[in-house]
Amino acid sequence: MTTTTAQQLTDDATALLKRLIAIPSFSKEEHGTADAISGFLVRRQVEAQRLGNNVWARNKCFDGKKPTILLNSHHDTVKPNAGYTNDPFRALEQDGKLYGLGSNDAGGCLVALLATFLHYYDRQDLRYNLIFAATAEEEISGEHGISALLPYLGDIDCAIVGEPTQMQMAVAEKGLMVLDCTVHGTAAHAANSNGDNAIYKAMKDIGWFRDFHFPIVSPLLGPVKMTVTIINAGTQHNVVPGKCVFTVDCRINECYSHEQVLDEVRKNVTCDVNPRSMRMRATAIDAEHPLVRSGSRLGRSLYGSPTLSDKALMPFPALKMGPGDSARSHSADEFIYLSEIEEGIDMYIQMLSQLL
Numbered sequence: 312m313t314t315t316t317a318q319q320l321t322d323d324a325t326a327l328l329k330r331l332i333a334i335p336s337f338s339k340e341e342h343g344t345a346d347a348i349s350g351f352l353v354r355r356q357v358e359a360q361r362l363g364n365n366v367w368a369r370n371k372c373f374d375g376k377k378p379t380i381l382l383n384s385h386h387d388t389v390k391p392n393a394g395y396t397n398d399p400f401r402a403l404e405q406d407g408k409l410y411g412l413g414s415n416d417a418g419g420c421l422v423a424l425l426a427t428f429l430h431y432y433d434r435q436d437l438r439y440n441l442i443f444a445a446t447a448e449e450e451i452s453g454e455h456g457i458s459a460l461l462p463y464l465g466d467i468d469c470a471i472v473g474e475p476t477q478m479q480m481a482v483a484e485k486g487l488m489v490l491d492c493t494v495h496g497t498a499a500h501a502a503n504s505n506g507d508n509a510i511y512k513a514m515k516d517i518g519w520f521r522d523f524h525f526p527i528v529s530p531l532l533g534p535v536k537m538t539v540t541i542i543n544a545g546t547q548h549n550v551v552p553g554k555c556v557f558t559v560d561c562r563i564n565e566c567y568s569h570e571q572v573l574d575e576v577r578k579n580v581t582c583d584v585n586p587r588s589m590r591m592r593a594t595a596i597d598a599e600h601p602l603v604r605s606g607s608r609l610g611r612s613l614y615g616s617p618t619l620s621d622k623a624l625m626p627f628p629a630l631k632m633g634p635g636d637s638a639r640s641h642s643a644d645e646f647i648y649l650s651e652i653e654e655g656i657d658m659y660i661q662m663l664s665q666l667l
Contacts (some may be wrong), residue, residue, distance in 0.1 A: 320430060321653045325409070326420035328352050328652070329402035331386060331418050332411030338387040338451040339364075348386065348445045351425075364447035365460045370428070372435045379440040379466060380602075380663070382428055384421035384473030385449030385621065394643030408646040416640035419647040420473025420633030421445055423655035430660055437667045442467070449621050452487075452591055457621040464646040469602055469628045470657070474620045475635030475647075478658050480606045481616040483531040484631060486593035486623060488569050490559040490576065492516065493583040498553030509555035510544050516580040517542075520559055523579065525572070529564035531595065531615030536562040537573060548594040562617060565593040569582065591619055596628040603630060609658065624654065626667060 327347070332344040341364040348366045352359040357368050364387075377563045391399035391412050401414035411418075428443035442464055448456035461467070474481070484663030494516065517539050525535040537559055544555035563572055568588045577584050596603060598613060607613070611632070618637060634655030635647045 313652055316430075317657065320426040320656055324426040324652055324656060325548065325649060326407065327425070328414065328422045329411075330419045331422075331531050332402040332409075332414055333400055336387050337390055337412065338453060339446045339455070339614060341387045341447045344386045345445070345447070348425075349482050353371075357429070362460050365444065365456065367442060367444040368428070370434070370437065370441040372433075372437065373440050375465070377438065377440050378468040379442060380666070381442050381444060381464065381467045382424040382473070383444045383468035383470055383621065384417045384424055385447065385456070386413075386418070386421055386445050387447050387450050388416070389450050389641050392641070392643055397644050399645075404649070405443060407650060408648055410644055410646040412645060413645045415475050415635040415645050416637070417449075417474055417633065417635070419480065419635045419655065421476060423634055424471065424473045424651055426656045427659040427663065430656075431663065431667060432618060434667070439468075439667055440622050445502050446621065452588075452619065452624075458590070458624045461625070467625075469596075469600065469620075469626050470625055470630070471602065472620055472622045472625070472629050472631045473633040474631050475637045475640060476616070476632050476633060478634055478635055478651075479612045479614060480603060481631035482598065482603055483529070483565055483595040483615040484561040484593065484612045484620065484622050485615075485617050486569065487591040487619050488561040488563060488572065488589065489587045490555050490561060490573075491585045491587060492559060492580070493585075494555040494581070495583075496551070496553050496555070498549040501549045501551055505551045507551075509552045511573050513542070513544070513557060513582065514553040516582045517557060519579055525567060525575070527564075527566040529566050529615065530594070531613075532564040532617070533615070535564055535567060541610060565595045567593075591623045593638075594622050594625070594629065595622075596630050600628055601666055602628070602662065605662045606630070606632065608665065609661055611658075666667060
Protein backbone atom coordinates (compact mmCIF):
# COMPACT_ATOMS: atom_id res chain seq x y z
CA MET A 312 0.00 0.00 0.00
CA THR A 313 1.52 3.33 -1.05
CA THR A 314 1.57 6.40 1.18
CA THR A 315 -0.95 8.13 -1.12
CA THR A 316 -3.32 5.18 -0.92
CA ALA A 317 -2.95 4.99 2.85
CA GLN A 318 -3.71 8.71 3.18
CA GLN A 319 -6.71 8.44 0.87
CA LEU A 320 -8.12 5.53 2.88
CA THR A 321 -7.75 7.53 6.08
CA ASP A 322 -9.27 10.68 4.55
CA ASP A 323 -12.24 8.78 3.14
CA ALA A 324 -12.79 6.94 6.42
CA THR A 325 -12.71 10.18 8.40
CA ALA A 326 -15.09 11.89 5.98
CA LEU A 327 -17.53 8.99 6.30
CA LEU A 328 -17.33 9.08 10.09
CA LYS A 329 -18.14 12.79 10.07
CA ARG A 330 -21.17 12.02 7.93
CA LEU A 331 -22.31 9.24 10.28
CA ILE A 332 -21.98 11.46 13.35
CA ALA A 333 -24.36 13.97 11.77
CA ILE A 334 -27.10 11.34 11.32
CA PRO A 335 -28.99 10.22 14.45
CA SER A 336 -28.70 6.42 14.64
CA PHE A 337 -30.17 5.28 17.94
CA SER A 338 -30.73 1.53 18.20
CA LYS A 339 -33.65 0.44 15.97
CA GLU A 340 -33.47 3.85 14.22
CA GLU A 341 -30.33 3.34 12.12
CA HIS A 342 -31.87 3.65 8.64
CA GLY A 343 -30.10 6.96 7.92
CA THR A 344 -26.62 5.69 8.69
CA ALA A 345 -27.39 2.43 6.85
CA ASP A 346 -28.22 4.55 3.79
CA ALA A 347 -24.97 6.50 4.17
CA ILE A 348 -22.83 3.35 4.46
CA SER A 349 -24.57 1.71 1.50
CA GLY A 350 -24.06 4.84 -0.59
CA PHE A 351 -20.39 5.02 0.38
CA LEU A 352 -19.87 1.44 -0.85
CA VAL A 353 -21.85 1.89 -4.06
CA ARG A 354 -19.85 4.99 -5.00
CA ARG A 355 -16.75 2.79 -4.82
CA GLN A 356 -18.28 0.17 -7.13
CA VAL A 357 -18.84 -2.26 -4.26
CA GLU A 358 -22.09 -4.22 -4.27
CA ALA A 359 -23.73 -3.39 -0.97
CA GLN A 360 -26.39 -5.70 0.43
CA ARG A 361 -28.87 -4.90 3.14
CA LEU A 362 -31.09 -6.62 5.68
CA GLY A 363 -33.10 -4.10 7.64
CA ASN A 364 -30.52 -1.65 8.93
CA ASN A 365 -27.62 -4.09 8.50
CA VAL A 366 -25.31 -3.43 5.55
CA TRP A 367 -22.73 -5.88 4.26
CA ALA A 368 -20.51 -6.63 1.28
CA ARG A 369 -18.22 -9.41 0.05
CA ASN A 370 -14.80 -8.93 -1.52
CA LYS A 371 -14.84 -8.81 -5.32
CA CYS A 372 -13.23 -12.23 -5.85
CA PHE A 373 -15.24 -14.05 -3.19
CA ASP A 374 -14.70 -17.79 -3.54
CA GLY A 375 -16.99 -20.17 -1.68
CA LYS A 376 -14.19 -22.73 -1.43
CA LYS A 377 -12.01 -20.44 0.69
CA PRO A 378 -12.37 -19.74 4.43
CA THR A 379 -13.99 -16.42 5.34
CA ILE A 380 -13.09 -13.63 7.77
CA LEU A 381 -15.85 -11.29 8.93
CA LEU A 382 -14.99 -7.63 9.62
CA ASN A 383 -17.81 -6.32 11.77
CA SER A 384 -18.74 -3.25 13.76
CA HIS A 385 -21.98 -1.47 14.62
CA HIS A 386 -23.41 1.86 13.55
CA ASP A 387 -26.09 2.36 16.19
CA THR A 388 -25.48 4.61 19.20
CA VAL A 389 -26.88 5.22 22.65
CA LYS A 390 -28.72 8.48 23.22
CA PRO A 391 -26.53 11.42 24.26
CA ASN A 392 -26.37 12.00 27.98
CA ALA A 393 -27.23 15.29 29.64
CA GLY A 394 -23.60 16.25 30.16
CA TYR A 395 -22.90 17.15 26.53
CA THR A 396 -21.53 20.64 25.97
CA ASN A 397 -21.07 20.14 22.21
CA ASP A 398 -23.81 19.33 19.73
CA PRO A 399 -23.64 15.50 19.73
CA PHE A 400 -24.58 15.44 16.03
CA ARG A 401 -21.96 17.93 14.95
CA ALA A 402 -18.65 16.40 13.86
CA LEU A 403 -16.24 18.82 15.50
CA GLU A 404 -12.54 18.48 14.67
CA GLN A 405 -10.33 20.12 17.28
CA ASP A 406 -6.81 19.56 18.63
CA GLY A 407 -6.41 16.28 16.78
CA LYS A 408 -9.74 14.95 18.07
CA LEU A 409 -13.01 14.27 16.30
CA TYR A 410 -15.96 14.92 18.61
CA GLY A 411 -19.48 13.60 18.14
CA LEU A 412 -21.91 10.91 19.27
CA GLY A 413 -20.68 7.51 18.14
CA SER A 414 -17.24 8.76 17.12
CA ASN A 415 -15.51 6.44 19.58
CA ASP A 416 -18.21 3.78 20.04
CA ALA A 417 -17.95 2.50 17.48
CA GLY A 418 -17.72 4.81 14.47
CA GLY A 419 -13.93 4.92 14.40
CA CYS A 420 -13.77 1.14 14.44
CA LEU A 421 -16.41 0.81 11.75
CA VAL A 422 -14.76 3.16 9.24
CA ALA A 423 -11.30 1.69 9.94
CA LEU A 424 -12.58 -1.82 9.21
CA LEU A 425 -14.36 -0.55 6.11
CA ALA A 426 -11.15 1.09 4.87
CA THR A 427 -9.33 -2.20 5.49
CA PHE A 428 -11.97 -4.09 3.51
CA LEU A 429 -11.60 -1.65 0.61
CA HIS A 430 -7.81 -2.02 0.69
CA TYR A 431 -8.19 -5.75 -0.01
CA TYR A 432 -11.43 -5.61 -2.01
CA ASP A 433 -9.99 -6.07 -5.53
CA ARG A 434 -7.22 -8.50 -4.64
CA GLN A 435 -7.42 -11.77 -6.55
CA ASP A 436 -4.74 -13.68 -4.63
CA LEU A 437 -6.31 -13.71 -1.15
CA ARG A 438 -6.22 -16.94 0.82
CA TYR A 439 -9.35 -15.88 2.71
CA ASN A 440 -12.61 -14.27 1.69
CA LEU A 441 -13.56 -11.04 3.43
CA ILE A 442 -17.02 -9.88 4.42
CA PHE A 443 -17.60 -6.41 5.83
CA ALA A 444 -20.75 -5.97 7.93
CA ALA A 445 -22.02 -2.76 9.53
CA THR A 446 -24.73 -3.91 11.90
CA ALA A 447 -27.60 -2.50 13.93
CA GLU A 448 -28.94 -2.78 17.48
CA GLU A 449 -25.61 -3.66 19.13
CA GLU A 450 -26.17 -1.21 21.98
CA ILE A 451 -29.35 -3.02 23.02
CA SER A 452 -28.25 -6.56 22.03
CA GLY A 453 -31.25 -6.50 19.70
CA GLU A 454 -32.53 -9.41 17.69
CA HIS A 455 -32.44 -7.51 14.37
CA GLY A 456 -28.70 -6.89 14.38
CA ILE A 457 -25.83 -9.32 13.89
CA SER A 458 -27.82 -12.39 15.00
CA ALA A 459 -30.41 -11.73 12.27
CA LEU A 460 -27.73 -11.15 9.64
CA LEU A 461 -25.46 -14.14 10.28
CA PRO A 462 -27.66 -16.71 8.48
CA TYR A 463 -27.32 -14.65 5.28
CA LEU A 464 -23.53 -14.49 5.35
CA GLY A 465 -22.75 -18.19 4.93
CA ASP A 466 -19.97 -19.98 6.74
CA ILE A 467 -17.68 -17.71 8.75
CA ASP A 468 -14.37 -19.03 10.06
CA CYS A 469 -13.43 -16.11 12.32
CA ALA A 470 -14.11 -12.42 12.86
CA ILE A 471 -12.65 -9.14 13.94
CA VAL A 472 -15.24 -7.21 15.94
CA GLY A 473 -14.54 -3.49 15.95
CA GLU A 474 -14.89 -2.01 19.43
CA PRO A 475 -12.66 0.62 21.06
CA THR A 476 -9.79 -1.30 22.69
CA GLN A 477 -6.87 1.05 21.92
CA MET A 478 -5.97 -1.55 19.26
CA GLN A 479 -5.14 -4.12 21.93
CA MET A 480 -6.70 -7.58 21.63
CA ALA A 481 -9.73 -8.46 23.75
CA VAL A 482 -9.50 -12.22 23.39
CA ALA A 483 -12.19 -12.99 25.97
CA GLU A 484 -15.38 -11.30 27.02
CA LYS A 485 -17.76 -11.81 29.91
CA GLY A 486 -21.29 -12.91 29.19
CA LEU A 487 -24.40 -11.28 30.61
CA MET A 488 -27.51 -12.76 32.19
CA VAL A 489 -30.10 -10.50 33.81
CA LEU A 490 -32.29 -12.14 36.45
CA ASP A 491 -35.70 -10.90 37.52
CA CYS A 492 -36.36 -12.16 41.06
CA THR A 493 -39.73 -12.14 42.80
CA VAL A 494 -40.36 -12.72 46.52
CA HIS A 495 -43.93 -13.28 47.74
CA GLY A 496 -45.13 -12.35 51.21
CA THR A 497 -48.49 -11.48 52.76
CA ALA A 498 -49.91 -7.99 52.50
CA ALA A 499 -51.22 -6.61 55.80
CA HIS A 500 -51.66 -3.44 57.84
CA ALA A 501 -48.30 -2.25 59.14
CA ALA A 502 -49.75 -1.65 62.61
CA ASN A 503 -50.41 -5.35 63.09
CA SER A 504 -47.95 -8.15 63.70
CA ASN A 505 -46.90 -9.77 60.43
CA GLY A 506 -43.94 -12.05 59.89
CA ASP A 507 -44.38 -12.43 56.16
CA ASN A 508 -42.97 -9.12 54.93
CA ALA A 509 -41.76 -9.59 51.33
CA ILE A 510 -38.95 -7.03 51.80
CA TYR A 511 -37.53 -8.84 54.83
CA LYS A 512 -37.68 -12.15 52.97
CA ALA A 513 -35.94 -10.59 49.97
CA MET A 514 -33.11 -9.29 52.15
CA LYS A 515 -31.89 -12.84 52.81
CA ASP A 516 -31.70 -13.65 49.09
CA ILE A 517 -30.09 -10.30 48.29
CA GLY A 518 -27.48 -11.02 50.93
CA TRP A 519 -26.71 -14.33 49.23
CA PHE A 520 -26.14 -12.60 45.87
CA ARG A 521 -23.84 -10.15 47.64
CA ASP A 522 -21.77 -12.75 49.46
CA PHE A 523 -21.64 -15.81 47.21
CA HIS A 524 -18.53 -16.42 45.10
CA PHE A 525 -18.31 -18.94 42.28
CA PRO A 526 -15.11 -20.90 42.88
CA ILE A 527 -13.57 -20.92 39.38
CA VAL A 528 -11.85 -17.63 38.54
CA SER A 529 -10.83 -17.00 34.94
CA PRO A 530 -7.23 -15.88 34.36
CA LEU A 531 -8.51 -13.43 31.73
CA LEU A 532 -11.94 -12.42 32.99
CA GLY A 533 -11.73 -12.87 36.73
CA PRO A 534 -14.67 -14.14 38.80
CA VAL A 535 -18.36 -14.36 38.00
CA LYS A 536 -19.89 -11.13 39.31
CA MET A 537 -23.49 -10.83 40.50
CA THR A 538 -24.89 -7.42 41.42
CA VAL A 539 -28.38 -6.48 42.63
CA THR A 540 -29.19 -3.32 40.68
CA ILE A 541 -32.93 -2.63 41.03
CA ILE A 542 -35.45 -3.28 43.83
CA ASN A 543 -39.14 -2.46 43.99
CA ALA A 544 -41.69 -3.18 46.72
CA GLY A 545 -44.54 -1.61 48.64
CA THR A 546 -47.43 0.67 47.82
CA GLN A 547 -47.68 2.98 50.84
CA HIS A 548 -46.20 3.49 54.30
CA ASN A 549 -48.83 1.60 56.30
CA VAL A 550 -49.07 -1.55 54.17
CA VAL A 551 -46.76 -4.54 54.62
CA PRO A 552 -45.70 -5.45 51.06
CA GLY A 553 -46.94 -8.74 49.68
CA LYS A 554 -44.36 -8.75 46.88
CA CYS A 555 -40.80 -7.59 46.37
CA VAL A 556 -39.16 -7.63 42.96
CA PHE A 557 -35.44 -7.13 42.36
CA THR A 558 -33.03 -7.41 39.44
CA VAL A 559 -29.61 -9.04 39.38
CA ASP A 560 -26.94 -8.28 36.78
CA CYS A 561 -24.75 -11.40 36.29
CA ARG A 562 -21.43 -11.07 34.45
CA ILE A 563 -20.31 -14.59 33.67
CA ASN A 564 -16.77 -15.72 32.82
CA GLU A 565 -15.98 -18.38 30.23
CA CYS A 566 -15.60 -21.05 32.92
CA TYR A 567 -19.36 -21.29 33.46
CA SER A 568 -22.40 -21.58 31.24
CA HIS A 569 -25.50 -19.49 31.86
CA GLU A 570 -27.31 -22.68 32.78
CA GLN A 571 -24.75 -23.57 35.46
CA VAL A 572 -25.00 -20.12 37.04
CA LEU A 573 -28.79 -20.17 36.95
CA ASP A 574 -28.90 -23.63 38.53
CA GLU A 575 -26.59 -22.54 41.36
CA VAL A 576 -28.72 -19.46 42.02
CA ARG A 577 -31.96 -21.40 42.14
CA LYS A 578 -30.48 -23.92 44.58
CA ASN A 579 -29.57 -21.18 47.05
CA VAL A 580 -32.39 -18.62 47.02
CA THR A 581 -36.08 -18.87 47.86
CA CYS A 582 -37.36 -16.27 45.40
CA ASP A 583 -38.69 -17.02 41.93
CA VAL A 584 -35.82 -16.45 39.45
CA ASN A 585 -36.40 -15.78 35.75
CA PRO A 586 -33.64 -14.94 33.27
CA ARG A 587 -34.54 -12.33 30.67
CA SER A 588 -32.29 -13.91 28.06
CA MET A 589 -29.65 -16.61 27.69
CA ARG A 590 -28.20 -15.19 24.45
CA MET A 591 -25.23 -13.14 25.64
CA ARG A 592 -22.63 -15.83 26.31
CA ALA A 593 -19.06 -15.49 27.53
CA THR A 594 -16.60 -16.00 24.69
CA ALA A 595 -12.89 -16.58 24.22
CA ILE A 596 -10.58 -16.98 21.23
CA ASP A 597 -7.49 -19.16 21.61
CA ALA A 598 -4.19 -17.32 22.03
CA GLU A 599 -2.79 -19.55 19.27
CA HIS A 600 -5.48 -18.56 16.75
CA PRO A 601 -3.90 -17.07 13.59
CA LEU A 602 -5.61 -13.70 14.15
CA VAL A 603 -4.27 -13.44 17.69
CA ARG A 604 -0.80 -14.63 16.73
CA SER A 605 -0.74 -12.03 13.96
CA GLY A 606 -1.59 -9.27 16.42
CA SER A 607 0.97 -10.55 18.91
CA ARG A 608 3.70 -10.32 16.28
CA LEU A 609 2.77 -6.65 15.92
CA GLY A 610 3.21 -6.06 19.65
CA ARG A 611 -0.49 -6.10 20.56
CA SER A 612 -1.32 -7.26 24.09
CA LEU A 613 -4.07 -9.72 25.14
CA TYR A 614 -6.71 -9.06 27.77
CA GLY A 615 -10.18 -10.07 28.91
CA SER A 616 -12.98 -7.54 28.51
CA PRO A 617 -15.71 -7.02 31.14
CA THR A 618 -17.97 -5.28 28.58
CA LEU A 619 -20.27 -6.90 26.04
CA SER A 620 -20.25 -6.68 22.26
CA ASP A 621 -21.76 -8.56 19.34
CA LYS A 622 -18.88 -11.00 19.77
CA ALA A 623 -21.15 -12.71 22.32
CA LEU A 624 -23.57 -13.65 19.54
CA MET A 625 -21.01 -15.18 17.18
CA PRO A 626 -20.72 -18.99 17.07
CA PHE A 627 -17.15 -18.85 15.72
CA PRO A 628 -13.82 -17.45 17.00
CA ALA A 629 -13.90 -13.67 17.19
CA LEU A 630 -11.33 -11.09 18.26
CA LYS A 631 -12.54 -7.77 19.69
CA MET A 632 -10.17 -5.01 18.67
CA GLY A 633 -10.38 -1.44 17.44
CA PRO A 634 -9.24 2.18 17.64
CA GLY A 635 -10.49 4.37 20.46
CA ASP A 636 -10.84 3.85 24.19
CA SER A 637 -13.82 2.16 25.86
CA ALA A 638 -13.50 4.64 28.75
CA ARG A 639 -14.86 7.32 26.38
CA SER A 640 -17.86 5.25 25.29
CA HIS A 641 -21.27 6.66 26.26
CA SER A 642 -19.56 9.70 27.79
CA ALA A 643 -20.41 13.36 27.29
CA ASP A 644 -18.53 15.04 24.42
CA GLU A 645 -17.40 11.65 23.11
CA PHE A 646 -14.38 11.81 20.80
CA ILE A 647 -11.75 9.79 18.99
CA TYR A 648 -8.26 10.92 18.04
CA LEU A 649 -7.82 11.20 14.28
CA SER A 650 -4.46 9.48 14.69
CA GLU A 651 -6.28 6.49 16.25
CA ILE A 652 -8.30 6.00 13.07
CA GLU A 653 -5.15 6.12 10.95
CA GLU A 654 -3.36 3.71 13.29
CA GLY A 655 -6.37 1.40 13.31
CA ILE A 656 -6.47 1.12 9.53
CA ASP A 657 -2.74 0.48 9.33
CA MET A 658 -2.80 -2.11 12.12
CA TYR A 659 -5.80 -3.99 10.71
CA ILE A 660 -4.13 -4.13 7.29
CA GLN A 661 -0.86 -5.37 8.76
CA MET A 662 -2.62 -8.03 10.83
CA LEU A 663 -4.58 -9.37 7.89
CA SER A 664 -1.59 -9.25 5.54
CA GLN A 665 -0.03 -12.07 7.58
CA LEU A 666 -3.09 -14.26 6.90
CA LEU A 667 -4.26 -13.17 3.45
